[in-house]
Amino acid sequence: MAKVTVSKLAKLFPPPIKGGDVVRAITNIDFEVDGNVFVSIVGPSGCGKSTLLNILSGVDTPTSGSVTVTEAGKPAKLGYVFQDARLLPWRSVMDNMMYVRDDASDESVANAAKYLSMVGLDHTHEMFPGQLSGGMQQRVGIARAFSVEPDLLLMDEPFSHLDAMTARSLRDHLQELWSRTRKTVLFVTHDVMEAVQLSDRIIVLAPGGVIYDDISIDLPHPRKASDPKVATLQAEILGQFENMQIPAVE
Ligand SMILES: Nc1ncnc2c1ncn2[C@@H]1O[C@H](COP(=O)(O)OP(=O)(O)OP(=O)(O)O)[C@@H](O)[C@H]1O
Ligand SMILES: [Mg+2]
The missing domain is CATH 3.40.50.300 (P-loop containing nucleotide triphosphate hydrolases)
Structure with missing residues (x-):
């Protein structure tokens, strides 16, 4: 707040x-x-x-x-979301989620998964940005920004x-x-x-x-x-x- x-x-x-x-x-x-x-x-x-x-x-x-x-x-x-999702194309969706986090514990992965689920992207963890539509990429960007709990x-x-x-x-x-x-x-x-x-x-x-x-x-x-x-x-x-x-x- x-x-x-x-x-x-x-x-x-x-x-x-x-x-x-x-x-x-x-x-x-x-x-x-x-x-x-x-x-x-x-x-x-x-x-x-x-x-x-x-x-x-x-x-x-x-x-x-x-x-x-x-x-x-x-x-x-602070957290940011821009006009484009700014995902790293060579990393999977989950790796992109984890990239902005300080630790890679099971708890941290579960937290990232929770935010992906909230934007309807449960099935995308192992996918790469190039395999997602623009709207899906943007959802990853939004989930990622919220997941660091700014x-x-x-x-x-x-x-x-x-x-x-x-x-x-x-x-x-x-x-x-x-x-x-x-x-x-x-x-x-x-x-x-x-x-x-x-x-x-x-x-x-x-x-x-x-x-x-x-x-x-x-x-x-x-x-x-x-x-x-x-x-x-x-x-x-x-x-x-x-x-x-x-x-x-x-
Ligand atoms: N780095 C910069 N160097 C010089 N002028 C700039 C720079 N950044 C913005 N400006 C100028 O400042 C003004 C405001 O730009 P800004 O990008 O903040 O507008 P905006 O409201 O975000 O517009 P848009 O809706 O098109 O994104 C514009 O006249 C722009 O040309
Ligand atoms: Mg602008």
């Missing part, structure tokens, strides 16, 4: 061409996430979502401001490379896993419908990396995309975004 504090965070990148303008990826944002919540970061392409996750994970550094990610006052353990799980558009039906089924798997484990999750997506189905809260970023809106979603989990309450809320929030007035960034 992690606590994330982002304060006055800004990130500038150098001009992409000589004599051009600096790129404002993130402009002075503040927010806090505390506890076992599923939070989505939503916004159009280029509005700083991945940059924000990179800073939270320590891969990148802020230009100004700060981020802290703690668990009971200590630095939190305090905070960072997910960057994990379903965006998948076809619509596979993405829908993986959302159900993700909700199942999350309902059982209740990790703190920061989930980046540009898909508003996906965010409404999965999240307790949606932080909306606008171009220039500013917070445009911060919305609480108070519906029980897991949620079915076909549930009329979910569908109504999705339509309502999507409607708001279609009328999005983008704030000017100086």
Whole structure:
């Protein structure tokens, strides 16, 4: 149960061409996430979502401001899921699961198997990534990220490379896993419908990396995309975004 504090965070990148303008990826944002919540970061392409996750994970550094990610006052353990599963092709599914773990005890193997089972991949332990579909590989990546029991799980558009039906089924798997484990999750997506189905809260970023809106979603989990309450809320929030007035960034 992690606590994330982002304060006055800004990130500038150098001009992409000589004599051009600096790129404002993130402009002075503040927010806090505390506890076992599923939070989505939503916004159009280029509005700083991945940059924000990179800073939270320590891969990148802020230009100004700060981020802290703690668990009971200590630095939190992080897990990641990316757009692609990033499995090692020469290792079996189980070896890929074990690769991120500290020990190879029977208990540890049983734990990895438990998470594979939760995403419906009991039969794949000895298979290699090349023998799995893209959706199955992504399920391994998600099971692996949950299996290390991180305090905070960072997910960057994990379903965006998948076809619509596979993405829908993986959302159900993700909700199942999350309902059982209740990790703190920061989930980046540009898909508003996906965010409404999965999240307790949606932080909306606008171009220039500013917070445009911060919305609480108070519906029980897991949620079915076909549930009329979910569908109504999705339509309502999507409607708001279609009328999005983008704030000017100086
Ligand atoms: N390493 C980098 N060097 C220079 N500019 C960068 C770098 N990383 C990101 N940017 C710029 O910062 C801005 C935000 O990029 P970012 O990747 O965070 O957007 P995003 O919201 O994740 O977009 P997408 O939805 O397309 O993944 C963009 O204008 C991008 O060109
Ligand atoms: Mg991105």
